[in-house]
Amino acid sequence: MGVTAPETAPQASAPTSHDLLWPAPVARGPVDASLVLPGSKSLTNRALVLAALADGPSVVRRALRSRDTELMAVALTTLGAAVDTSGPDWTVTPGPLGGGTVDCGLAGTVMRFVPPVAAIADGEVAFDGDPHARTRPMAGVLDALRSLGVAVDDDGRGALPFTVTGSGHLRGGTVVVDASASSQFVSGLLMAGARYDEGLDVQHRGAPVPSLPHIEMTLACLREHGVEVDDSEPDRWRVAPQPVRATDVTIEADLSSAAPFLMLALTSGGSVTVPGWPAATTQAGDALRDLLARMGAEVTLDDAGLTVRGSGAIAGLDVDLHDVGELTPSLAALCALADSPSRLRGVSHIRGHETDRLTALAVELRGLGASVVEHDDGLAISPAPLHGGEFKTYADHRMAHAAVVLGSRVEGVLVEDVDTTSKTFPGFADVWAGLLGQAAR
Numbered sequence: 001m002g003v004t005a006p007e008t009a010p011q012a013s014a015p016t017s018h019d020l021l022w023p024a025p026v027a028r029g030p031v032d033a034s035l036v037l038p039g040s041k042s043l044t045n046r047a048l049v050l051a052a053l054a055d056g057p058s059v060v061r062r063a064l065r066s067r068d069t070e071l072m073a074v075a076l077t078t079l080g081a082a083v084d085t086s087g088p089d090w091t092v093t094p095g096p097l098g099g100g101t102v103d104c105g106l107a108g109t110v111m112r113f114v115p116p117v118a119a120i121a122d123g124e125v126a127f128d129g130d131p132h133a134r135t136r137p138m139a140g141v142l143d144a145l146r147s148l149g150v151a152v153d154d155d156g157r158g159a160l161p162f163t164v165t166g167s168g169h170l171r172g173g174t175v176v177v178d179a180s181a182s183s184q185f186v187s188g189l190l191m192a193g194a195r196y197d198e199g200l201d202v203q204h205r206g207a208p209v210p211s212l213p214h215i216e217m218t219l220a221c222l223r224e225h226g227v228e229v230d231d232s233e234p235d236r237w238r239v240a241p242q243p244v245r246a247t248d249v250t251i252e253a254d255l256s257s258a259a260p261f262l263m264l265a266l267t268s269g270g271s272v273t274v275p276g277w278p279a280a281t282t283q284a285g286d287a288l289r290d291l292l293a294r295m296g297a298e299v300t301l302d303d304a305g306l307t308v309r310g311s312g313a314i315a316g317l318d319v320d321l322h323d324v325g326e327l328t329p330s331l332a333a334l335c336a337l338a339d340s341p342s343r344l345r346g347v348s349h350i351r352g353h354e355t356d357r358l359t360a361l362a363v364e365l366r367g368l369g370a371s372v373v374e375h376d377d378g379l380a381i382s383p384a385p386l387h388g389g390e391f392k393t394y395a396d397h398r399m400a401h402a403a404v405v406l407g408s409r410v411e412g413v414l415v416e417d418v419d420t421t422s423k424t425f426p427g428f429a430d431v432w433a434g435l436l437g438q439a440a441r
């Protein structure tokens with residue numbers, strides 16, 4: 001069976017029928033499915049930012065259309081780019097950068113990538129976002145911009161809301177940043193840095209930077225625009241002043257969005273294929289191949305794509321997820337269904353994601369009967385009999401992913417606000433139900 005995610009999604013903020021409690025469908029037999037996934041959030045939003053900074057019009061093919069990418073398109077339009085999102089291939093025509101108001105929603109990529117662009121706009125750019133966005137760490141970016149001489153006003157918390165006032169250009173130079181809270185601080189600075197008069201020498205000081213593959217992704221995207229970054233020293237990235245070349249890129253499928261779907265092969269004892277899985281990629285979600293194999297799946301990557309086969313048995317997992325923290329919620333759900341204990345480590349930074357994911361997971365998994373110990377840096381999860389009940393999502397798309405993974409095995413899981421998944425995957429609940437319906441008897 002082939003299920004294609006909708007090309008045209010409903011407006012991310014539009015109310016839908018899934019706003020309250022959604023009964024997650026149970027797999028009543030092995031799910032055997034093939035699923036074409038929407039594009040990568042991380043790649044789409046990098047492509048949009050770089051295109052807005054480029055020396056001519058660019059094309060972003062198979063862009064992800066979701067709340068985070070629409071917010072990015074609107075933000076860059078506000079600053080002066082012309083972004084045509086009418087078809088599946090988006091075009092971006094850069095324009096003179098000026099002031100305005102940017103809604104970041106809950107998108108880390110918007111709140112961390114756009115301020116360094118605003119720093120070379122001519123005017124005042126005011127940033128705000130969803131209530132929880134006001135608690136996400138921002139100090140790394142704000143302090144870095146201030147140390148480069150940019151006027152940044154906030155209420156002293158180092159968080160949204162804030163304003164960035166630029167004068168049309170920025171000298172640039174050396175900047176020291178503590179990026180231990182988010183790799184996005186480094187990525188945002190590097191993307192705009194090529195356009196600063198003296199370029200940018202970004203030096204990290206602090207505990208290890210999480211999500212390093214996402215910085216590799218930033219370097220690869222810059223390279224596609226002709227910009228080289230010297231990363232020969234650890235924790236230091238140097239970009240010389242240079243034009244960002246316009247280009248034509250095709251966005252890969254979102255491999256992190258693949259997580260719950262691939263896990264369905266394990267929870268149902270079936271087989272799920274994602275066609276078009278890239279042979280080489282900088283996406284963190286590629287780690288699923290190894291992680292799911294360690295949990296007992298048979299994993300094959302060939303011309304048909306990535307296929308994950310489950311036997312019905314699920315092995316526990318002891319792993320450091322510091323590089324791939326965004327996979328923690330759905331992996332935690334799978335661990336709660338496993339036959340042996342699990343320990344997920346190295347992810348204290350995900351307390352600053354869409355919600356405090358470690359506390360949220362501990363509370364919601366326990367609410368369904370799971371045995372979970374919350375650690376500063378992760379979770380310990382032991383096998384326990386699970387039961388149905390409400391699973392709160394805290395406006396976090398990946399908490400909804402965790403809920404449906406559990407619900408595919410456990411009767412009566414009620415997902416609060418499943419449409420919070422529109423952050424990265426509008427229509428998620430319908431696609432999910434379509435796959436489970438196929439397996440229903």
Ligand SMILES: O=C(O)C1=C[C@@H](OP(=O)(O)O)[C@@H](O)[C@H](O)C1
Nearest residue numbers: 042182183184210211214325326
């Ligand atoms: O740059 C990006 O596109 C991302 C970087 C990571 O953020 P953190 O470094 O804050 O974990 C990741 O978790 C997030 O989903 C996307």
Ligand SMILES: C=C(OP(=O)(O)O)C(=O)O
Nearest residue numbers: 106107108109326353354
């Ligand atoms: C952490 C995430 O998102 P953001 O880009 O908002 O940081 C995520 O998608 O898991």
